Structure formats: C-alpha cells, structure tokens
Amino acid sequence: MILVTGATGNVGRRALELLVEQGHKVRALTRDPQRAQLPEGVDVVAGDLADPATLDAALDGAEAVFLFAVPGSGPGFVAAAEAAGVRRVVLLSSGAVEDADLASGPIAAYHADIEQALRGSSLEWTFLRPDVFAANSLMWAGQTQGGDVVRGAYAGATGAPIHEADIAAVAAAVLTGDGHAQQVYRLTGPESLTHADQARIMGDALGRPISYQELPAEVVREAMSAHVPGPILDGILHAWSSSVDRPAPVTGEVERITGRPARSYRDWVLDHAAAF
Ligand SMILES: NC(=O)c1ccc[n+]([C@@H]2O[C@H](COP(=O)([O-])OP(=O)(O)OC[C@H]3O[C@@H](n4cnc5c(N)ncnc54)[C@H](OP(=O)(O)O)[C@@H]3O)[C@@H](O)[C@H]2O)c1
Incomplete structure (x- = not known):
C-alpha cells in the first residue's frame, strides 16, 4: 500500500488519482x-505531519510514502516511518535547495532539513526538486477574472514552470518502479519563460490579449505580505529579481523518468482555463 501525504494539494491529489488509475492500493x-x-474508494486517514504521534494509523502497512x-x-516522520516498516519515501522537495539565489533562504532550508533527516535514515529515499x-x-486568477492585465513584480523574472501533473507522474513512477533509491531529480517544465511570457501565452491560450504590467517590488511586497510570511516573501522577491535576464535551467528529467515530454505552460493554462 502507498501512503500519499499532501493528498489534497496540487501535486498530491494528482499523484493519488494517477496511482488509483494505475490500480495501486492507496x-x-x-x-x-x-x-x-x-476519490471514492480511497482510504482517507486523519493525521498531522507536524505531530508524528498522529501518524501510526496512516503508516500502518504502508510500503511507500x-x-x-x-x-x-523530518526527524519525527523518519522515526515513525522506520518504526512502521516503511521501505520507500519519495519527498516533494524543492529546486530552491540547489538554486544559488535561494539556497541560503528559508524555503530551501526547511526542505533541506527534511532531505537531511531522510539521508540519515535506513529508508530508500528519492528527492523530487521541482522548479x-x-x-x-x-495567483493571477483574481486579476484575469476582472480584466486582461496581470500586475506584479519583475516582468522579466524567469522560471521553467512545471505542470503539477508532471510532478505527479514522476512521483507515481518513482513510488512504483525500481532504480530510484537515493536519487535526486531536478524537475522543470519544457522551457524558460518570463512572467511577461507567461501572461502572453495565457492570453493566446484563452483567446484574450493578456499582458503583464510590472509594479515596483515594494508595492508587490506590501500586497503579498497579507498572505506570505516575511522571510519567505523576501526569498521569493530576491529569486525573481536575480533571475531577470537569466534563462532558467531546463532538465529532461520528466521525459526520462515518465517516457512523456513535460507538458507546456500553454497546456497547463488550457487545463485550468476555467480559473481565469
Ligand atoms: N509553488 C512552487 O513554485 C513550488 C516549487 C518547488 C517546490 N514547491 C513545494 O511544493 C510543496 C507544495 O505542493 P502543493 O502545491 O502540491 O501543495 P498545496 O496545494 O499547497 O497543498 C498543501 C498540502 O499539504 C498538506 N499539509 C500541509 N500541512 C500539513 C500537515 N501539518 N500535516 C499533513 N499534511 C499537511 C495539506 O493537506 P491537508 O490540508 O488536507 O491536511 C495539502 O494537501 C511545498 O513544499 C513547496 O515548497 C513549490
């Protein structure tokens, strides 16, 4: 049996659905x-990863997580998983861990701590580090529902946006296949895009002239600070500013592991058109 945590989130929900489709016990x-x-038929168990004492029922009989x-x-999960006899753990980590501009920040730090706990365990681990x-x-949906302009910081900030379905497909392959133990996979979408590129592609896909209007970083910081903790927000703004004019790295890991090319940003927009 495979235990999926984060199962109500963007990636975990897709991973769960895929594993069910493939006939695995989840x-x-x-x-x-x-x-x-x-989905119907999935065994849903209550537990909180921040409190390892709540994980016994979820981990009971799980071969992979x-x-x-x-x-x-990290440490509490590892102790509980080892005690329950789990063999394999696939961690949804972050590309921030190996990004020069983010590696010293809080996002990288808490993912790296969990990686460290798994490295020190007796478990088979695999780290997925998405871009x-x-x-x-x-985040733009509120703006695109009311017009064709997306306002935000750093129009030229780059990334290689990845579809959650591709991360989920890699996760399913690694959870159920061999040869992935003690491996680290840097996962990206198929191309480096700026914020402005993403707005334009979104517009093309939706048949609307959507454009990106750059606002001063301080204005964006103020607006985002209502929802994002200060140190994390600083890390995001720093990463955006330092990526301007620097194409984001693109890896072929999604295709290598799943046998299918990574989905494009346009595909992602079409899959989520109703939101915009
Ligand atoms: N956004 C990015 O660009 C990016 C890039 C690289 C890596 N990442 C990493 O990817 C992850 C986000 O993935 P996502 O978008 O799929 O997640 P998400 O949609 O934000 O959903 C969060 C999930 O985590 C679960 N969760 C949160 N706290 C929990 C706790 N204490 N115990 C048990 N479950 C808990 C929630 O479950 P319940 O609420 O149902 O309990 C929910 O399923 C983060 O670690 C992020 O750093 C994100």
Whole structure:
C-alpha cells in the first residue's frame, strides 16, 4: 500500500488519482478528512505531519510514502516511518535547495532539513526538486477574472514552470518502479519563460490579449505580505529579481523518468482555463 501525504494539494491529489488509475492500493493522509473530497474508494486517514504521534494509523502497512514537506517534520516522520516498516519515501522537495539565489533562504532550508533527516535514515529515499509550479499562476486568477492585465513584480523574472501533473507522474513512477533509491531529480517544465511570457501565452491560450504590467517590488511586497510570511516573501522577491535576464535551467528529467515530454505552460493554462 502507498501512503500519499499532501493528498489534497496540487501535486498530491494528482499523484493519488494517477496511482488509483494505475490500480495501486492507496491511502491518503489529511488533517481534515471531512473536507478532503478525495476519490471514492480511497482510504482517507486523519493525521498531522507536524505531530508524528498522529501518524501510526496512516503508516500502518504502508510500503511507500509520497511525502509533503512540512517544516520541521523530518526527524519525527523518519522515526515513525522506520518504526512502521516503511521501505520507500519519495519527498516533494524543492529546486530552491540547489538554486544559488535561494539556497541560503528559508524555503530551501526547511526542505533541506527534511532531505537531511531522510539521508540519515535506513529508508530508500528519492528527492523530487521541482522548479516553479505553473500552478503559481493561479495567483493571477483574481486579476484575469476582472480584466486582461496581470500586475506584479519583475516582468522579466524567469522560471521553467512545471505542470503539477508532471510532478505527479514522476512521483507515481518513482513510488512504483525500481532504480530510484537515493536519487535526486531536478524537475522543470519544457522551457524558460518570463512572467511577461507567461501572461502572453495565457492570453493566446484563452483567446484574450493578456499582458503583464510590472509594479515596483515594494508595492508587490506590501500586497503579498497579507498572505506570505516575511522571510519567505523576501526569498521569493530576491529569486525573481536575480533571475531577470537569466534563462532558467531546463532538465529532461520528466521525459526520462515518465517516457512523456513535460507538458507546456500553454497546456497547463488550457487545463485550468476555467480559473481565469
Ligand atoms: N509553488 C512552487 O513554485 C513550488 C516549487 C518547488 C517546490 N514547491 C513545494 O511544493 C510543496 C507544495 O505542493 P502543493 O502545491 O502540491 O501543495 P498545496 O496545494 O499547497 O497543498 C498543501 C498540502 O499539504 C498538506 N499539509 C500541509 N500541512 C500539513 C500537515 N501539518 N500535516 C499533513 N499534511 C499537511 C495539506 O493537506 P491537508 O490540508 O488536507 O491536511 C495539502 O494537501 C511545498 O513544499 C513547496 O515548497 C513549490
């Protein structure tokens, strides 16, 4: 049986659905089963990764775990997983861990701590380190629902946005296949795009003239500070500013591991058109 944590999130939900489609026996962990809305037939178990004492029922009989990175949860999870006899753990880590501009920041630090706990364990581990999620564009939905201009910082900030379905497909392949133990996979979308490129491609896909209007970073910091903690926000703004004029790295790992090319940003927009 495979335990999927983060099962109500962008990636975990897709990974869970794919594993069910493939016929694997799957269990989902969530802090709130009443609100989870997971597919029929999935065994949904309550638990909190921040409190390892709550994980026994979820880990009981699990051979493999897809692990969402809750800050500070590494050592407690590892002890609980080892005690339960789990063999394999696939961690949804972050490309920030190996990005020169982000590696010293808080996002990289808490993912690296969990990687460290797994490295020191007796478990088979695999770290998935994705680049920026295409799903980050959902932040723009409020603006595109009201017009054709997206306002934000650093029009020229780059990334190689990855579709959550591709991360999920890699996760499913690694959870169920051999040859991935003690491996680190840097996952990206198929091309480096700026914020302005993403707005233009979104417009093309939706048949609307969507453009990106750059605002001063301080204005954006103020607006985002209501939802994002200060140190994380600093890290994001720093990463955006230092990526301007520097194409983001693109890896072929999605295709190598799943046998299918990584989905384009345009594909992602079409899959989420209703949101915009
Ligand atoms: N956005 C990016 O560009 C990017 C890039 C690289 C890496 N990442 C990493 O990817 C992850 C985000 O993935 P996502 O977008 O799929 O997630 P998401 O949509 O933000 O969903 C969060 C998930 O985590 C679960 N969760 C949160 N705290 C929990 C806890 N204490 N115990 C158990 N479950 C908990 C939630 O489950 P319940 O609420 O149901 O309990 C939910 O399923 C983060 O670690 C992020 O750093 C993101």
